[in-house]
Amino acid sequence: MSHRAQKDSDQARANPLGQALTWLPRLLEPVMRFAQRVLGTRRMPWLFLTPNLLIFGTFTFLPIVINFYYAFTGGVKLFPSERPFTGMENMVTLFDCRDYFNPSTCRKDIFWQAVFNTAKFAVLQVGLMVVFSVITALVLNKKIIGRGFWRGVFFYPVLLSPVVVALIWKWILQSQGVLNGLLIGVGASPTEWLTSANWMFFWVILVSIWAHMGFYTLIVLAGLQAIPKDLYDAAQMDSASPWRVLRRITLPLLMPNLLVVIVLALIRAVQIFDEVFVLTGGGPGTATTFLVQFIYQTGFASEIHLYGLAAAASLVLAGALLVLTLLQLKITRGGEIRNSDAEGGAGHA
Numbered sequence: 001m002s003h004r005a006q007k008d009s010d011q012a013r014a015n016p017l018g019q020a021l022t023w024l025p026r027l028l029e030p031v032m033r034f035a036q037r038v039l040g041t042r043r044m045p046w047l048f049l050t051p052n053l054l055i056f057g058t059f060t061f062l063p064i065v066i067n068f069y070y071a072f073t074g075g076v077k078l079f080p081s082e083r084p085f086t087g088m089e090n091m092v093t094l095f096d097c098r099d100y101f102n103p104s105t106c107r108k109d110i111f112w113q114a115v116f117n118t119a120k121f122a123v124l125q126v127g128l129m130v131v132f133s134v135i136t137a138l139v140l141n142k143k144i145i146g147r148g149f150w151r152g153v154f155f156y157p158v159l160l161s162p163v164v165v166a167l168i169w170k171w172i173l174q175s176q177g178v179l180n181g182l183l184i185g186v187g188a189s190p191t192e193w194l195t196s197a198n199w200m201f202f203w204v205i206l207v208s209i210w211a212h213m214g215f216y217t218l219i220v221l222a223g224l225q226a227i228p229k230d231l232y233d234a235a236q237m238d239s240a241s242p243w244r245v246l247r248r249i250t251l252p253l254l255m256p257n258l259l260v261v262i263v264l265a266l267i268r269a270v271q272i273f274d275e276v277f278v279l280t281g282g283g284p285g286t287a288t289t290f291l292v293q294f295i296y297q298t299g300f301a302s303e304i305h306l307y308g309l310a311a312a313a314s315l316v317l318a319g320a321l322l323v324l325t326l327l328q329l330k331i332t333r334g335g336e337i338r339n340s341d342a343e344g345g346a347g348h349a
Contacts, residue, residue, distance in 0.1 A: 070311035076304055083308070090312035111313060113286045114294040117201075121290065122269040125205045129265050130258060133213055137220035138250075151221075155214035162274030165211045170194070170279050173203060194280065197287035204276055204288050211275060212268065216261045223257030224250070256331070263328040270320055291317050 036044055066080065071090055073083035096107035103112035140151050157165065172178045173193040180190035193199050227250065235245045251258075273292040276282070282289040282297070289297075291313065299310030 067311045067314060070307050071315050073308050075308070076306065078305075078307070086308065090308045091315075093309060094312055094316065108309075110286060110289065111294055114289050114291045117286070117289060118270060118272070118291045121201075121205065121208075121272060122266055125208055125269050125272075126262060126265040128205065129209050129213060129216060130261055132209060133216040133220050133261060134254075134258070136213065136217045137224055140217070140221060141224045154217055157211050158214040160211065162211065163278050165207065166275040166278035169203070169207045169210075169275075173279075195284050197284050200280055200284060200288055204272075204280065207275055207279065208269075208272065212265075216265060219257055219261050219264075220254065223254045227253045259331045260328065263324055263331060267321060267324045267328070270317065270324070 035047055039047060069080055070083070072085060072087055073080070074086035074089060075083050077083050094108055094111055097112065098105040100106070100112070103109045103116060106112045136154055140147060140154070144150070160168075170177075174180075175190065175192055175194075177193075179193065183190055191199065193203060231249050231253075232245065235249060240248070271292055272290050273296070276288050276290060277293060277296075280288045282293050295310045295313045295317070298306050298313065
């Protein structure tokens with residue numbers, strides 16, 4: 001035994017915790033040998049996976065099963081045994097409309113208003129998110145002073161909790177907030193940003209972009225850095241304009257990354273809840289009520305807890321997320337196949 005090993009052994013014996021850690025493997029060794037003899041070598045991994053699977057199943061799969069059951073039951077009772085089976089009644093209630101493009105003609109007009117708000121938010125937020133992420137990534141990819149610092153600045157909001165983000169912007173936008181203080185300082189009239197429906201929807205989009213743009217900027221930046229520099233050198237030799245280089249080289253080669261950004265941003269946008277709930281509470285009126293908030297209010301926040309209706313709405317949301325997730329997997333798999341084909345072609349060449 002080396003001097004260092006002897007020293008570590010003496011320290012372990014002097015420390016009660018070290019002694020326990022030393023004896024623990026020895027105590028478990030007979031148990032592990034017995035388990036391996038009973039289960040066999042190939043089944044041994046399941047012994048270590050079982051605790052995680054139990055926890056994951058209890059807090060993930062079991063709630064999904066309960067949610068499916070609740071979606072086809074009625075009443076206001078919480079326990080499944082006290083809820084009568086109603087079949088598709090909850091789905092029929094949600095989709096009972098004379099004109100699906102006019103929420104006021106629907107039996108559950110708030111649900112359809114939430115659907116339209118979510119769709120409008122997803123289109124505007126994702127579109128602006130992609131544009132700003134590409135512009136920011138193009139700037140951060142250039143040799144600018146303090147490039148590492150600016151990359152950290154743009155990524156920092158991603159590290160903040162959505163509740164913290166909403167509280168910061170609520171402090172800025174309230175009637176006596178920072179923004180109105182600046183307006184008064186330059187001689188302009190203050191605005192009630194949090195009570196105007198149009199302004200509130202605008203600020204919800206802006207706050208969401210500010211909070212999440214850094215993550216998508218990194219994805220675009222990784223795509224930019226993967227583009228071969230030789231292509232830009234060749235374009236420079238041909239005296240191609242920056243706009244032509246952007247259209248003919250950068251954007252086409254960046255398209256796989258942009259598709260991933262679009263799908264991931266859509267998935268996040270459809271699930272928007274935290275920032276909006278803290279910032280606006282869904283108001284004013286139903287101007288910023290989105291689908292997840294409708295589910296929360298219907299099942300938990302209203303005086304009458306309609307668990308079945310909320311569960312049915314969550315299945316609608318799950319269906320939309322499933323479509324987006326399958327689209328993302330298809331795009332990712334297609335990109336991997338194209339990359340492997342390109343590598344194979346380069347190898348043959």
